[in-house]
Amino acid sequence: MIGKIAKTSMKEQLRSPVILLLSLLTAPLFVLIYVLFFPSETSSFDVAYYSQERNQALLEYMNNWSMEDQTVNLNMHWVNSPQEGSKDIEQGEAQVLVIIPEGFEDSLDQVKSGLREQSERVIFSGDLSSSMYSIAFIMTYSSIDQYISQRTGHISPFAMEEQPLGNSMELREIDYYIPGLMIFALIILLFQVSMNLSGLVESGILKRLRLTRATTLEILSGYSIPVVLIGLCSFFLTLLVAKLFGSNLHGNWLLTALVALLTTLAITATGMIVSAFASSTSSAFIMANFPLMLFMFFSGAMYPIKKITMFNLGNISIGVFDLLPTTHGVNALHKLLVLQSDFSGILYELICLTLLTVLFLAFGVRLYYKRQMEIG
Amino acid sequence: MKEPVLTVKDLYKSYGRVEALKGISYSLKEHEILAVLGPNGAGKTTEINCLCGIIPFDSAQLYYRNELGRLPKEKLGLCPQELIIWKKLSLIEQLIYMGNLYEVPKNISSLRAEELLVNLGLIDKRRALAGSLSGGMKRRLNVALSLMHDPEILILDEPEAGLDPQSRILLRNFIKIQAKKRSVILTTHNMDEAERLADRLILIDHGEIIEEGSPSYMKERYSCSNLEEVFIHLTGRSLRD
Numbered sequence: 044m045i046g047k048i049a050k051t052s053m054k055e056q057l058r059s060p061v062i063l064l065l066s067l068l069t070a071p072l073f074v075l076i077y078v079l080f081f082p083s084e085t086s087s088f089d090v091a092y093y094s095q096e097r098n099q100a101l102l103e104y105m106n107n108w109s110m111e112d113q114t115v116n117l118n119m120h121w122v123n124s125p126q127e128g129s130k131d132i133e134q135g136e137a138q139v140l141v142i143i144p145e146g147f148e149d150s151l152d153q154v155k156s157g158l159r160e161q162s163e164r165v166i167f168s169g170d171l172s173s174s175m176y177s178i179a180f181i182m183t184y185s186s187i188d189q190y191i192s193q194r195t196g197h198i199s200p201f202a203m204e205e206q207p208l209g210n211s212m213e214l215r216e217i218d219y220y221i222p223g224l225m226i227f228a229l230i231i232l233l234f235q236v237s238m239n240l241s242g243l244v245e246s247g248i249l250k251r252l253r254l255t256r257a258t259t260l261e262i263l264s265g266y267s268i269p270v271v272l273i274g275l276c277s278f279f280l281t282l283l284v285a286k287l288f289g290s291n292l293h294g295n296w297l298l299t300a301l302v303a304l305l306t307t308l309a310i311t312a313t314g315m316i317v318s319a320f321a322s323s324t325s326s327a328f329i330m331a332n333f334p335l336m337l338f339m340f341f342s343g344a345m346y347p348i349k350k351i352t353m354f355n356l357g358n359i360s361i362g363v364f365d366l367l368p369t370t371h372g373v374n375a376l377h378k379l380l381v382l383q384s385d386f387s388g389i390l391y392e393l394i395c396l397t398l399l400t401v402l403f404l405a406f407g408v409r410l411y412y413k414r415q416m417e418i419g
Numbered sequence: 420m421k422e423p424v425l426t427v428k429d430l431y432k433s434y435g436r437v438e439a440l441k442g443i444s445y446s447l448k449e450h451e452i453l454a455v456l457g458p459n460g461a462g463k464t465t466e467i468n469c470l471c472g473i474i475p476f477d478s479a480q481l482y483y484r485n486e487l488g489r490l491p492k493e494k495l496g497l498c499p500q501e502l503i504i505w506k507k508l509s510l511i512e513q514l515i516y517m518g519n520l521y522e523v524p525k526n527i528s529s530l531r532a533e534e535l536l537v538n539l540g541l542i543d544k545r546r547a548l549a550g551s552l553s554g555g556m557k558r559r560l561n562v563a564l565s566l567m568h569d570p571e572i573l574i575l576d577e578p579e580a581g582l583d584p585q586s587r588i589l590l591r592n593f594i595k596i597q598a599k600k601r602s603v604i605l606t607t608h609n610m611d612e613a614e615r616l617a618d619r620l621i622l623i624d625h626g627e628i629i630e631e632g633s634p635s636y637m638k639e640r641y642s643c644s645n646l647e648e649v650f651i652h653l654t655g656r657s658l659r660d
Contacts, residue, residue, distance in 0.1 A: 047520070051512075054507070054508065054512070055505065055508065059507065246503065248505065250499065251503045251564070253472075253473060254492060254495070255492065256492060256520065256521060257520055
């Protein structure tokens with residue numbers, strides 16, 4: 044019976060190609076938008092450079108400087124006054140302004156010969172509220188620090204080595220966001236599930252189905268299966284588009300599919316809860332926005348979010364947003380595809396995701412039955 | 420003497436303080452067409468929905484062939500007042516799907532669907548999507564969907580609403596033919612339809628049966644020339660909406 048209902052529902056979905064295509068392509072489209080945000084493998088920061096003495100040596104050094112892995116470099120340009128540099132920042136032509144003081148090179152000579160401990164004070168200026176400034180500042184600071192070390196022969200007493208987790212070394216900044224976007228591909232199914240199930244009530248189809256031998260579980264399963272399949276297609280399509288744009292994400296695909304399936308079921312259950320309260324597709328659409336926003340912005344799907352701990356269970360801290368199944372979906376995918384975790388590495392996320400999915404499903408089916416289908 | 424297929428005893432249903440049905444009792448015989456008449460809000464659709472298990476009733480004794488209990492789903496075929504069709508499915512697809520939902524074997528389902536489409540004048544549209552049909556065709560499809568599992572009792576809730584005269588004639592003939600195979604309950608406001616089709620009438624008002632009998636008995640008893648006069652005589656002229 045479930046198969047028959049699912050087959051017919053799928054047929055109906057395929058006969059609404061615009062809605063189907065929008066469901067499939069929204070998340071992959073977001074990948075393209077993110078690609079536009081992070082256009083190249085190398086991040087380049089624009090630096091406005093002011094030196095009253097026209098210090099060419101430092102400027103050239105900074106211009107040629109790059110991180111060890113060649114992923115970041117500085118794009119320097121002269122400004123004739125600090126005011127001109129500030130204007131460049133205001134107009135987005137520079138992320139940071141560096142003001143090299145008078146006598147800077149002489150002060151380096153004095154440091155080298157031991158006559159003084161520090162160079163003349165270099166001034167950095169920029170919009171401190173911008174994350175771009177913070178990163179540009181660190182890069183600019185590093186380049187000047189290395190120039191000073193080279194120029195004075197004073198090697199920093201701080202020795203360090205960077206060790207990347209998983210395959211994060213091979214990844215670009217955009218790859219960090221792809222697991223979240225893959226979960227987003229599932230989150231937007233919320234509209235489809237809730238509108239489909241409310242549509243059954245609105246069109247009267249549910250009344251006709253209730254007259255037949257089909258049970259509540261068979262009806263809900265039959266109408267959910269096509270949406271789950273569409274969700275999984277959109278999920279892997281998002282990954283495919285990311286790969287086409289050069290993403291190096293890889294990991295255990297079987298576990299990735301398992302996480303996707305569990306998350307889709309949780310989203311489907313949420314759709315059932317929404318449609319239990321909605322008597323029409325339009326009211327379902329409006330109501331679905333609330334859980335959609337929660338899932339999108341509080342589970343880290345669209346942007347990483349800080350954990351707010353509620354309580355500790357042994358040595359595991361349980362956060363507020365851990366109540367959302369999508370939080371565990373995003374975390375599990377990040378661990379699988381970025382940090383190269385195996386089954387044991389995502390066991391906590393899998394347990395939480397499974398428990399929440401079962402809970403949401405039980406609640407969703409029960410609520411839909413009570414409010415839309417129960418008879419005396 | 421025809422055997423009663425369905426017996427309803429003391430059917431009560433309230434919506435909060437409003438008593439929609441106040442102890443309805445009647446029986447439906449084999450191959451009988453029973454018309455349930457009444458003004459708007461009299462309780463006709465509520466009564467049907469209670470019989471079919473779509474809404475819960477407060478209390479009642481329902482007998483299917485003298486057996487007390489809930490009426491078996493597969494024995495009832497409801498054609499609801501509203502059009503309930505799958506707009507994105509073709510006519511043949513949704514009829515077969517309906518058969519599937521009642522677990523009718525596929526070969527029987529196909530034959531029955533074709534037969535219904537022929538009898539209801541829809542065979543030329545068998546491959547068309549239901550959403551593209553005219554209002555009258557949709558209503559006839561609505562009727563066909565209620566018959567795919569070959570029920571013993573066909574319940575038609577306002578089947579002629581919105582039909583043109585040609586379609587009405589076709590549907591009346593179709594209902595008469597159906598009565599040779601099964602019993603029919605018909606709710607309607609159309610007195611002409613009731614007079615032409617029904618073997619027996621039940622007149623409901625304010626949730627109670629106020630009169631019962633054949634069309635000729637009713638006309639004779641109240642000395643009226645047609646059923647509309649009987650209807651107005653028994654239910655009054657005031658609006659009920």
